[in-house]
Amino acid sequence: MQVTKTSLADVLLLTPKVYGDERGHFFESFNQQSFNKLISGVNFVQDNQSRSAKGVLRGLHYQIQQAQGKLVRVLQGEIFDVAVDLRRSSAQFGQWTSATLSANNQQQMWIPPGFAHGFLVLSDTADVLYKTTDYYAPRFERAIRWDDSALGIVWPNVERVILSEKDQQSVAFANAEYYD
Numbered sequence: 001m002q003v004t005k006t007s008l009a010d011v012l013l014l015t016p017k018v019y020g021d022e023r024g025h026f027f028e029s030f031n032q033q034s035f036n037k038l039i040s041g042v043n044f045v046q047d048n049q050s051r052s053a054k055g056v057l058r059g060l061h062y063q064i065q066q067a068q069g070k071l072v073r074v075l076q077g078e079i080f081d082v083a084v085d086l087r088r089s090s091a092q093f094g095q096w097t098s099a100t101l102s103a104n105n106q107q108q109m110w111i112p113p114g115f116a117h118g119f120l121v122l123s124d125t126a127d128v129l130y131k132t133t134d135y136y137a138p139r140f141e142r143a144i145r146w147d148d149s150a151l152g153i154v155w156p157n158v159e160r161v162i163l164s165e166k167d168q169q170s171v172a173f174a175n176a177e178y179y180d
C-alpha cells in the first residue's frame, strides 16, 4: 500500500498494491493490521455504500458527537472527494483538501474524526463505499454548505449539482458547530 500525504496533515491518500493477471486483478481493499500500523487505535464499526448519479453532491457532513473517521473508496465510477478540518485546535482549522477517487485508480481517502466530508459524482453513476469508526447517530448529524465562499472549495464543473433536501438546508461554515 502506498501512502500519499495531502495538504491536510491528518488526511491521507492510500493506494493499494494491485496484482493483475490474465484473469483480471486482485487487491486487499482493507487490511486492519496494515491500516493500524499507519493509524493506530482506529476500529471501524460500520460500512456505508451509496450509489449516485452524475452531479450528485453529498455533503459536507459530520457528526458533532460520535464523530466518525471515514475510509472512502469508489467501487464503480469517479468522485471528487473533499475533507474539511473542523477542529478548532488544529493549525489547519477551516482548510480543505480533495482527491479524485475512482474505480480505476483504486485510491482511498482516510479522513479522521474531526472533519466534514463530502463528494461530487463526476461519472454517469458512482458506487461509493466507506468504513466509519463510529455508528450513525442522526441526532448528531450536521451539514455545512458545499459552496460556502468562506471555505472556497474548488469543485470540478458539472452541468448541474444535485443536492438532497437536507443538504439544501445546510448552514454556512461561520454558523456551524465545530470540534474543540
Ligand SMILES: Cc1cn([C@H]2C[C@H](O)[C@@H](COP(=O)(O)OP(=O)(O)O[C@H]3O[C@@H](C)C(=O)[C@@H](O)[C@H]3O)O2)c(=O)[nH]c1=O
Pocket (backbone or CB within 6 Å): 048, 050, 058, 059, 061, 062, 070, 117, 118, 119, 136, 164, 166
Ligand atoms: C449516513 C446514514 C444514513 N442512513 C439513512 C438515513 C436516510 O434515510 C438515508 C440517506 O441518508 P443521507 O441522506 O444522510 O445520506 P448521505 O447524504 O449519503 O449521507 C452521507 O454523506 C457522506 C458524504 C458521508 O460522509 C456520510 O457520513 C453520510 O453523511 O440513509 C442510515 O441508515 N445510516 C447511515 O449511516
